[in-house]
Amino acid sequence: MRDKLGDMNEQIESVPGTARGRRPGPGSTRQAVIDAARTRFAADGFTATTIRLIAADAEVDASQVMQFFGSKDELFAAVMAIPSSALELFSTAFEGPDEHLGERVVRAHLRAWEGAPKDSEPLMAMLRGAIVNEKASAQLADFIQSRLLDGTRGNAGADAALRAGLASSMLVGIVTSRNIIGVPTLVAADTEDLVAVLAPAIQQILVPQPMAWIETGNGA
Amino acid sequence: MRDKLGDMNEQIESVPGTARGRRPGPGSTRQAVIDAARTRFAADGFTATTIRLIAADAEVDASQVMQFFGSKDELFAAVMAIPSSALELFSTAFEGPDEHLGERVVRAHLRAWEGAPKDSEPLMAMLRGAIVNEKASAQLADFIQSRLLDGTRGNAGADAALRAGLASSMLVGIVTSRNIIGVPTLVAADTEDLVAVLAPAIQQILVPQPMAWIETGNGA
DNA sequence: CCTTAAACTCAACACACGTTGAGATAATTA
DNA sequence: TAATTATCTCAACGTGTGTTGAGTTTAAGG
Numbered sequence: 001m002r003d004k005l006g007d008m009n010e011q012i013e014s015v016p017g018t019a020r021g022r023r024p025g026p027g028s029t030r031q032a033v034i035d036a037a038r039t040r041f042a043a044d045g046f047t048a049t050t051i052r053l054i055a056a057d058a059e060v061d062a063s064q065v066m067q068f069f070g071s072k073d074e075l076f077a078a079v080m081a082i083p084s085s086a087l088e089l090f091s092t093a094f095e096g097p098d099e100h101l102g103e104r105v106v107r108a109h110l111r112a113w114e115g116a117p118k119d120s121e122p123l124m125a126m127l128r129g130a131i132v133n134e135k136a137s138a139q140l141a142d143f144i145q146s147r148l149l150d151g152t153r154g155n156a157g158a159d160a161a162l163r164a165g166l167a168s169s170m171l172v173g174i175v176t177s178r179n180i181i182g183v184p185t186l187v188a189a190d191t192e193d194l195v196a197v198l199a200p201a202i203q204q205i206l207v208p209q210p211m212a213w214i215e216t217g218n219g220a
Numbered sequence: 221m222r223d224k225l226g227d228m229n230e231q232i233e234s235v236p237g238t239a240r241g242r243r244p245g246p247g248s249t250r251q252a253v254i255d256a257a258r259t260r261f262a263a264d265g266f267t268a269t270t271i272r273l274i275a276a277d278a279e280v281d282a283s284q285v286m287q288f289f290g291s292k293d294e295l296f297a298a299v300m301a302i303p304s305s306a307l308e309l310f311s312t313a314f315e316g317p318d319e320h321l322g323e324r325v326v327r328a329h330l331r332a333w334e335g336a337p338k339d340s341e342p343l344m345a346m347l348r349g350a351i352v353n354e355k356a357s358a359q360l361a362d363f364i365q366s367r368l369l370d371g372t373r374g375n376a377g378a379d380a381a382l383r384a385g386l387a388s389s390m391l392v393g394i395v396t397s398r399n400i401i402g403v404p405t406l407v408a409a410d411t412e413d414l415v416a417v418l419a420p421a422i423q424q425i426l427v428p429q430p431m432a433w434i435e436t437g438n439g440a
Numbered sequence: 441c442c443t444t445a446a447a448c449t450c451a452a453c454a455c456a457c458g459t460t461g462a463g464a465t466a467a468t469t470a
Numbered sequence: 471t472a473a474t475t476a477t478c479t480c481a482a483c484g485t486g487t488g489t490t491g492a493g494t495t496t497a498a499g500g
Contacts, residue, residue: 018402021445021496029447045351047267051488061449065488126341130401131265133352139401159413165405166394166417181350183361185385186334197386200428201421208420239474244469249477254458281479286459 030068032058038079039117041125046076046132055079077135080126085119086112102203104193109171114179114191127176144168167205174198221390232305250288252278258299259337262346264329266352297355300346304331304340322423325413329391334411347396364388387425394418 040049051072069075072084073139084182094101113120126143129136144165174194178186186194203209226431256277260269271292275282289295313328314321333340346363349356365385394414397407406414 020443020499022499025497048352050486052486062488063450063490064448067447067469072488078233107337111378128351131348132268134235137401141401142395145402145405147448153221161405161416162413163417165403166414169393169397169403169406170390170421171393173389173391173396176393176396177361177364177385177389181357181361181363183385183389185365185381186389191381193382194386197379197383197425199423201390204421205338205417208417211287240469240473242469242477244476246465270456272456282458283460283480284478287478292458432483 012136018071029058029060029064031073033060033065033068034079037075038121038125040109040123041079042075042117043124045128046125046136053121069074073133073135076125077130080122080129080136080139081125083119085124086123098207100199101206102201103195103199104196105167105206106171106202109168110191110194113172124179127172130182144172149161163205163208167202171198171203179207222383246281249280249284249298253280253285253288253295254299257295257387258341258345258374259297261349262341263344265348266345266356271295293355295354296349296353300342300349300356300359303342304357306343318427320419321426322421323419325387325426326418326422327393329388329395330411330414333392333395344399347392348400355381364392373421383425383428387422391418392424 033054037049040054040057051065052062054067058065065075069078089108089112095106096104098112112122116216126136130140131137145161147166150185174186175181178189253274257269257274258276261275271285272282274295275285276439278285285295289364290296309328309332310325313324316324346360350360351357365388366390397403398409410427
């Protein structure tokens with residue numbers, strides 16, 4: 001089963017003397033496995049997701065999953081890559097005046113994590129897997145560390161990286177509470193309400209405003 | 221082994237005709253199991269922690285853990301209760317002028333999650349377990365939902381619960397990035413630097429300040 | 441035809457897990 | 471002493487896991 005490809009079967013130039021046997025297929029089953037794995041990993045996390053379940057979802061034998069990816073970890077690694085659409089989202093979020101930086105970043109974050117499944121599932125898989133899987137942890141750390149940093153341009157001081165990491169961590173915390181933990185109030189809240197409350201705070205982090213009556217408490 | 225109690229063996233009033241056999245011990249082994257479980261759950265999460273490992277740490281047979289707690293889930297439930305010291309921390313954080321509310325809340329959060337192991341381990345166990353275990357998820361959701369809400373007193377509007385939940389989620393996100401994911405910049409940062417950057421933002425969330433040049437973006 | 445190689449199926453291995461039950465040891469009372 | 475109850479040990483069960491290897495089917499040469 002699952003060999004119902006037929007479409008997209010581009011003709012292969014037959015260079016004689018090089019390849020003899022059957023040509024590698026278009027990898028449609030491999031893609032089906034990746035899709036199933038992405039959904040499962042995002043929904044149930046790394047340990048709760050089993051190879052057998054993924055194989056069943058993809059209508060494939062479990063051993064074929066192993067043959068394709070070698071191990072559960074490698075399959076997970078293939079699934080949790082940050083989608084380019086999410087990266088573009090953040091690149092464009094920093095274009096424009098600083099006045100609305102916070103709002104744009106908040107919107108980009110929420111869209112990346114809560115948008116179309118194809119875009120958000122790898123991120124959710126990373127987030128859920130980060131508790132158990134080292135690779136997910138490292139990749140998520142890199143994501144948090146560097147994504148926002150690109151955008152903290154001229155106005156950034158020496159602590160730009162810290163501020164970027166904090167803002168990103170905070171927004172990841174929001175997504176965790178809303179989509180993984182399931183805090184009722186946050187689940188029920190409208191996206192626009194979230195933006196309204198979060199944007200000024202993130203703005204405060206990224207483009208610090210001196211507020212006379214707030215002491216930083218940094219007296220070391 | 222592990223019956224080295226002896227101490228604190230208060231004399232039991234022997235009411236004749238009621239109890240005949242051996243007296244229940246002081247529960248020192250039970251406590252040893254709880255301690256070992258707390259540390260393991262906080263460090264490795266729910267699924268990665270095994271009954272056999274906990275039993276080995278406590279120098280106890282695995283079946284005795286079952287006899288005490290019935291199941292792994294019940295053991296976890298006994299371990300992840302929010303320590304009263306953390307609750308007190310948040311209660312006192314709201315006493316005082318609104319001007320420094322953000323800073324006090326940030327400090328209370330960081331101290332609760334990163335303070336003494338005995339206090340922070342249950343919270344870390346909850347956080348790590350929330351991905352897999354429903355009870356941890358529910359309890360953490362309740363924690364996020366209600367803890368900060370107590371303190372949003374008179375100045376709170378209708379969206380006080382939302383603001384409280386968002387602020388708490390953000391701070392949980394910081395702790396997650398710093399102590400679980402391990403984002404380098406946040407790990408390296410000094411606590412005082414974190415407070416300096418975070419306090420104004422949390423203040424902004426809890427006690428919203430109208431800032432003329434920031435639009436809320438709420439146009440619904 | 442035969443050969444090669446990919447795609448796929450089937451059955452099982454070895455292991456670790458949570459959990460169970462029977463029994464040994466220790467403490468307390470009659 | 472004998473009886474009773476708590477504490478603890480030992481050996482195993484059943485299940486599900488990731489993983490392996492042998493074998494079958496299908497496509498593409500020679």
